[in-house]
Amino acid sequence: MARTQGSHSDITGPRIREAALALFARHGYAAVSMRQIAAEVGVQAGALYNYTPDKQSLLFRLMYEHMQDLIAAYADQDQTEDAAEALRQFVGFHIRFHLQRPDEVFIAYMELRNLSSDNFAQIEALRRTYENALEAILRKGQAAGAFDIADTKIATLAVIAMLNGVMTWYRAGGRLSLDEVEQAYWDMVHRSVTA
Amino acid sequence: MARTQGSHSDITGPRIREAALALFARHGYAAVSMRQIAAEVGVQAGALYNYTPDKQSLLFRLMYEHMQDLIAAYADQDQTEDAAEALRQFVGFHIRFHLQRPDEVFIAYMELRNLSSDNFAQIEALRRTYENALEAILRKGQAAGAFDIADTKIATLAVIAMLNGVMTWYRAGGRLSLDEVEQAYWDMVHRSVTA
DNA sequence: GTCTATAGGTTGATAGAC
């Protein structure tokens, strides 16, 4: 990772964020030093401060961009009018999007308490925006008679919690294919909101 | 929290663990110093080492005792032969036990990566023991025709993930009573494993 | 059993040379 001295502004920034992402995910924000991040990139610790005002901002940016990407990617999907079909889409989208970004997902859930209160509020607002997309589907299906849900707020959180569980055990090349996993979760989610 | 000098061996140990539990849960293991724990108890940092060989052992003991308590408490319950009833019991037990110990639960999930590999293996074994209790219920119900489950391993993890979601939002005195929450989750869990 | 004191290192962040 040794670097010759010189200017690399256009690539150093992204490399710092990549290194911080991987290290924060593996060891936790509080356990990772700026020197470790710098060593991974191949610069000295002082150089990091050309790209981030402080360590906290580095963490916040990683989480903020992840949540923005999540919301934008979901909004980009074709939206259907049928509630059951929309729920199926949501399940598939959620599983696939999150499995593609394990480090970002891990950080977004585990490092919330290391955000300053202002930064925390911003991330929380984005998370709620995403949850609201699911709740809207459940409400619509409930109104249309497609679902039978006692409490859509609880159901929203329960479905997301169930789906997030995939991240803790799924590994590519394991016993089940991604399609099979998606199908199994869709079955369970669908049943859980249907009489 | 000031203390006069003297001997307090019988109460200092538990107070250290209580303080460590609360601080680890709030700020994270890596972000909490031995001095902070000592200050909370009202002793100097050096005195902590009369009760724990090091910081890592303090974390491990908290997690280990929590997992032992969980398994023992579940084993103490009356066990029924009926799979659906056993699942209902499991759901109620899991929600109530975990809601009574939010700090322990939080640490047991969030601080796994801060355990040494030996300690991690021990905690993982206990976690799997608990999961196996649920999987046994699902397998039995599947064999008896009470449940319709595509993959009991996935279903086990999905049910536990869904139930763990309660911890992230439930607060006593909120919109729903504990009984209502338990009922809502039982409905969803039961449906998710039934045709 | 708790105290004070300290060893030996690490931390986040900054200043100034190049």
Added chain:
DNA sequence: GTCTATCAACCTATAGAC
């Protein structure tokens, strides 16, 4: 834009007095 050097603060853990 990166380097070297540095500051002041903090860390875990230990030693020895009481």
